[in-house]
Each structure stands twice: as structure tokens, then as C-alpha cells.
Amino acid sequence: MASKQLILMVTAWDPQTLGRWEALIRFLVGEKLQHNGHKPKGRKSGPVDLAQQQSDTLLPWRQHQSAKGLRRQKRDWVIPPINVPENSRGPFPQQLVRIRSDKDKEIHIRYSITGVGADQPPMEVFSIDPVSGRMYVTRPMDREERASYHLRAHAVDMNGNKVENPIDLYIYVIDMNDNRPEFINQVYNGSVDEGSKPGTYVMTVTANDADDSTTANGMVRYRIVTQTPQSPSQNMFTINSETGDIVTVAAGLDREKVQQYIVIVQATDMEGNLNYGLSNTATAIITVTDVNDNPPEFTTSTVSSNTSAQQCPDTAWL
The missing domain is CATH 2.60.40.60 (Cadherins)
Structure with a gap:
């Protein structure tokens, strides 16, 4: 079988230094050398055999052009990541x-x-x-x-x-997902005025995850688990899943009816995936603060008094 040569040129370019490196790689197709790199007996040595021997060793990179001009690149170690x-x-x-x-x-x-x-x-x-x-x-x-x-x-x-x-x-x-999100506080206290419109900011809860925050292992998402009491609606508040901001979502906050809400918040890593993520919970206590929304009211609609008229003599001032 006739021997054929396959020649590849590998080029590397550095845009910062304007350096360019090239390496020439030769492959021999159809020719088999002995393990020690020498050709079997009875065959004459030639340029093709030399190319195969070179492919068995580390080839030096050659720098053709850079800011410092032409020079030959030194051989280096082979270190995989x-x-x-x-x-x-x-x-x-x-x-x-x-x-x-x-x-x-x-x-x-x-x-x-x-x-x-x-x-x-x-x-x-x-x-x-x-x-x-x-x-x-x-x-x-x-x-x-x-x-x-x-x-x-x-x-x-x-x-x-x-x-x-x-x-x-x-x-x-x-990184592996081996850490649960941890809330900075187990209990958060916040307040909101009664009668506030939907979308009113209440408070922020925060949980940190020791895992790598650039991967899903450390990406925390929030959700509200329960609200007590569920009046006048079971969903008086909502939470931003990424920031942990709690805001009102429904109208009807009335301090005279409900003075305080207890909200259980859950933080889950793996971007909130409940099937694979690790979770923790914290308590948010939301106090409904009073505003002047009620006029004074009399306890009874009429007032009566039993007093008798008395005559008094005139008095002269000297």
C-alpha cells in the first residue's frame, strides 16, 4: 500500500499582543512504524518516515509575528486543565x-x-x-x-x-448542591398602612446559599407558603421570587378588622425547583398600621338632662 501524507497547520492568534503562533502536524497514512519510531527492516528511510517520527514527539510552537518581531517559541510542558x-x-x-x-x-x-x-x-x-x-x-x-x-x-x-x-x-x-439556603433572620418584622393599594412595598426577606451563585446550586427563589389569617383574602401579599420583596397584592387591609398577618416564606435553591432544590423557611410578621380613616362617633344619638330652672336676684356691681 502506498504511503500518503496528511499535513495540518494549527494557528493560534492573540488579539492583545497581535501574536500569531503556528504548528505544522504531519500524519502518515498507510505506513506503520515500529514502536521505537524506526521503520521495519528492508524498507528505506525517507522524508515521510521522518515526519512520522516528529509526530510522535511534542512539536514546538513557532511564533511568526508579534510586537517583538520574529522569534522561535520555547517548548513547554503538556498540562491539561x-x-x-x-x-x-x-x-x-x-x-x-x-x-x-x-x-x-x-x-x-x-x-x-x-x-x-x-x-x-x-x-x-x-x-x-x-x-x-x-x-x-x-x-x-x-x-x-x-x-x-x-x-x-x-x-x-x-x-x-x-x-x-x-x-x-x-x-x-x-460545586455540588450540598448547602441549603439560610435566611439572615428567622423572623422578619414589617408594617403596612391600612387601606394601602395593591403593589405597596412591605418588606424584604433575604436568604443566602453557600453554593456557587453562578450555578443553579446557589440560585435562590422565594415563595409564600401560608398566610394567617386568610382575611379578607387568602392572598393579601405576594413576593418577588428573585429579590424577596413582599408587596400587597389585594385591597382591603383594615386594622380595625385584622391588626397583624403572619406569613411563612420559603427559599429554595436550584432556581426554585421543589423537586431537586434544597429549602428553608422564615416567618414574616406584618403589622397593619392605623391611619385616620374613621371620624369620631357618639356612643348614643341623643343626650338628655333633668335640671330645674331657678330664679336669681339681680346683682349690682359697685
């Missing part, structure tokens, strides 16, 4: 990634990691096999305790000499 879900059940240690330098084909390399979570408190949350470069997490993660870690990976030769510049490692703890 690292995401760790919180509350993992293990077993531990649990492998995350393998870190390696492309120079490990030439010399023996020893790997290590430094930073908070490695050699700084909390100690040994992460570990690395110095020979293979396999990196592990040693215990369950808690995003609410720490959401991310910044480590540095090091590579040295057998004599301790640096063979690569240290590289940054960012470990992100993936």
Missing part, C-alpha cells in the same frame, strides 16, 4: 492528571509540586509521583472551604538541576 468535583467518595488517593515534560525522552526527570495544598497548609491535599508525574488528590474537596488552588510544578534532573521553568497549575473545585 484540572477540575475536581467536591465531596468525592474516592477511593483516595485519586489520580487527577499526569504532568510531564517533553524532555523525559532524553533524560530522567523528577517532578514535584509546591504551593497551598501541597507543601503549604493545608498540607498534602495534593501529591505527585516524582517519577511518573501522576498527580493525585488525597481527600474529598469542599468548595465552600476553598474554591481553587494555585500550585507550581517543577522538573529537575537526577542531580537536582532545573530542566524546565516552573509552571502554574490551577485546580478548580466543582
